[in-house]
Amino acid sequence: MIKIKNIYYMLAYAYQSLNEASFKNIQSEEFENLHDLMAAILIRGVSNQLKRGLHKDYLVYTEATGNLKGKIDITSSIRQNTLMTRRMVCHYDQFSENTPLNQIVKTTMELLIKSGDVRVANRKGLQKLTLYFRNIETLNPFAINWNALIYHRNNATYKLLINICQLVIKGLLMTTETGEYKMNEFLDDQLMHRLYEKFLLGYYKKEYPHYSVSASYIDWNVDDDITDFLPTMKTDITLTHGAKTLIIDAKYYGRTMQTHSLFNSKSIISANLYQIFTYVKNKDRNGSGNVSGALLYAKTDEDITPDNDYSIGGNRFSVKTLDLGADWREIVVQLRAVVALL
Template identity: 80%
Template sequence: MIRIKNVYYMLAYAFQTLNEAEFRSIQAEEFKNLHDLMAAILIRGIGNQIKRGLHRDYIGQTEATSNLRGKIDVTNSIKQNTLLARRMVCHYDQFSENTPLNQILKTTMLLLVRYGDVKEDNRKGLRKLTLFFQSVETLHPHSINWSAIIYHRNNATYKMLINICQLVIKGLLLTTETGKYKMKEYLDDQQMHRLYEKFILGYFKKEYPHFSANASYIEWNVDDGMTDFLPAMKTDITLIDGSKTLIIDAKYYGRTLQTNPLFNSKSIISGNLYQIFTYVKNKDRDGSGNVSGVLLYAKTDEEITPDNDYIIGGNRFSVKTLDLGADWNSIVKQLSEVAALM
């Protein structure tokens, strides 16, 4: 089972903002659970954002008022009989802190306060921060349109905070049969998979700066130039060092092997191997053999742990596991062995 402190390190590499000075004190703390870790990160991050100033934007408002402003809605004024009270329905924009970004922050803080297993100091810290959000509304957590959030120069400092909120709401929050909320002890596999990919990429970017590390696209090695309807190939992590390329496909599953019940045998999950094979072969357009591929699984509680290397058609393919339940120094050693496959 993954250690709580290791989750922090994963977050720190996935979101480089956590390596800034104001967050470093978290490294020295011990957390009994993930709720407490998320609370500590938000307390520091939102506190820093308040010092910078909460994001504001023009929010559309509609009201019947005697102080005419914005666009007057004559049709609705007649329908609502506002003229009798010497009022008109007006549509106008108000510069406000009640933006979706601040609404997400407030909603997440209150969820952790009410339903999280958070120590009292952090619970008080979250409550104190919510006082700065009195003019901000809360949201129904499962109605948040995460894909609609757009970052720009004026709100870029919110990106890490919103990612943490997304992990809390999408990865930890459960709705009970009675409609109430409760929080899981660990992130669900889907959110851990996303974090795992970001962590691996962020780790190699920071710790191996001599590599070019990116989540890059691979073009199909077609003979006639026809690529219509071919799916895009985007790698989780591509490392380039001179003429050599290593493509890493990060996998966070409940199992790393598939079972053939007919022969009672286990093998690497077919789709995963076909995927990395396709990436490598299309990347190695001239057949140089300088492109390799790795399936990097997060270790599960299965008895058999894949640790294999294959040479197929002149390219090396490796299947490795990363034990996130080990101490951090061991994880660093395991990742250095992956880098050595370059």
């Protein structure tokens, strides 16, 4: 079981803006559940945004009105027979704070307010903040088009807020048989997998600045320059120091081993090992042996925990586990041991 405080540290490395001074006091707090942690982060984040001002944008409105403005829609006016009431259908722009970003933030705050797992102090904190959103509509949380959100210079400060909102809505929210909303205890595996990857990449970037750290692409080591229809190879984390490179593939699954029913035996998941093998061999196109690969699993409650090293075809391959249920200092030791594989 992952400790709630460790999830905060993971978020802090995945989203570097959580390292701002205004969030520092969260590190000293104790949280009994994930909902309360998310509420505390939103309270700080929304408070910071209010100091900067809520984002506003020009929104398009359509209404039948006697006060003509904007663009008059003759066709719609005739179809709706608005002339009988001395009105016309008009399309007009209005500079408003009722933007999708603010709607998502308000929707998330109200969902957390209704969650019984958020402590009273944090629920009151969220309720006070919603007063600043009184002119902003809420959304159906399951109908939000996250891919349609666009960030630019004027709203870039919303990135952290929206990422937290997405974790709450996509990772924690579910509906009951009666259609009411309910919060899960922990994020689903798919979102935790993404957070796990972002955390590892962010951690090594911040803590190992003298290394080259990236989620880099690998070219296929083809003989005739023909790469049509070959899949893209993008690593989760690539560490480079001097002439040596370590490719890390982050894995957050409910299990780390596959079972063979015929012989009742266990082995490393084949597809994962084939994937890291392909990455390393194509990266080490000269066969120097300076490229290594590591599968880094998040620890599960399985009886067997992989901790193996192999030398295959002149390259080193490791299969390790990271215990996210340990104290943070122990996690740091484990992460340092992974770098030692380089």
